Amino acid sequence: MQLRMKLTAVTVAGAASVALVAGVPALASSHSGASKAITGPEVIAGAVHGEKALVNATVFPLRWRGLVRTKSVIKLGGGGPHKGNVKTLRSPAGNLTVMITGKPHSSQSFNAKSCRFSFAQDIPLTVVGSKSSGAFAGASGPAAVQVSFAATAPRFKSGPKKGQCNPKGKPIAKTAVASFLASAVLTLK
Numbered sequence: 001m002q003l004r005m006k007l008t009a010v011t012v013a014g015a016a017s018v019a020l021v022a023g024v025p026a027l028a029s030s031h032s033g034a035s036k037a038i039t040g041p042e043v044i045a046g047a048v049h050g051e052k053a054l055v056n057a058t059v060f061p062l063r064w065r066g067l068v069r070t071k072s073v074i075k076l077g078g079g080g081p082h083k084g085n086v087k088t089l090r091s092p093a094g095n096l097t098v099m100i101t102g103k104p105h106s107s108q109s110f111n112a113k114s115c116r117f118s119f120a121q122d123i124p125l126t127v128v129g130s131k132s133s134g135a136f137a138g139a140s141g142p143a144a145v146q147v148s149f150a151a152t153a154p155r156f157k158s159g160p161k162k163g164q165c166n167p168k169g170k171p172i173a174k175t176a177v178a179s180f181l182a183s184a185v186l187t188l189k
Helices: 002-015
Strands: 038-049 059-066 068-075 086-091 094-100 105-111 116-127 142-152 172-188
Touching: 059 172, 068 086, 068 172, 116 172
Parallel strands: none
Antiparallel strands: 038 059, 038 172, 059 068, 086 094, 094 116, 105 116, 116 142, 142 172
């Protein structure tokens, strides 16, 4: 079943959603490495549309905003997330290491009228400053990641189900969107 396969792929992708692959050079870092700790938000976000959202190993261009401003890339894939797993998010500004602190929560919906379906997975995290580097060395704070996917299923073109949603069909590419959103309250040392 194509729809189930894509939802399974996104579930698996959510597990690896915290494994960043360094990509584009840093724009800037607002943290100068001063000896005083500073606390504030950090948001890491990106989205892909169309065919790029339908591949099994989705690659997201990401923008980091908050205490540290940079750009990077994340490639989703791998096994499912589990409480206690430690992952490193790599960026040109430094590596931010996080640990999964709870069971991931998944939700999905399907609208039989519009044939639109969506899936989201939320993963609670905490920052592990002792394993972080660069601008994130010694950082601490709570964090969370949400990976989501939405698209429209095709409709049957003939037969007794003509006009009805075909959940086994390949999602319509131009309606597909996948997104990655991580947020944290960081304390940088």
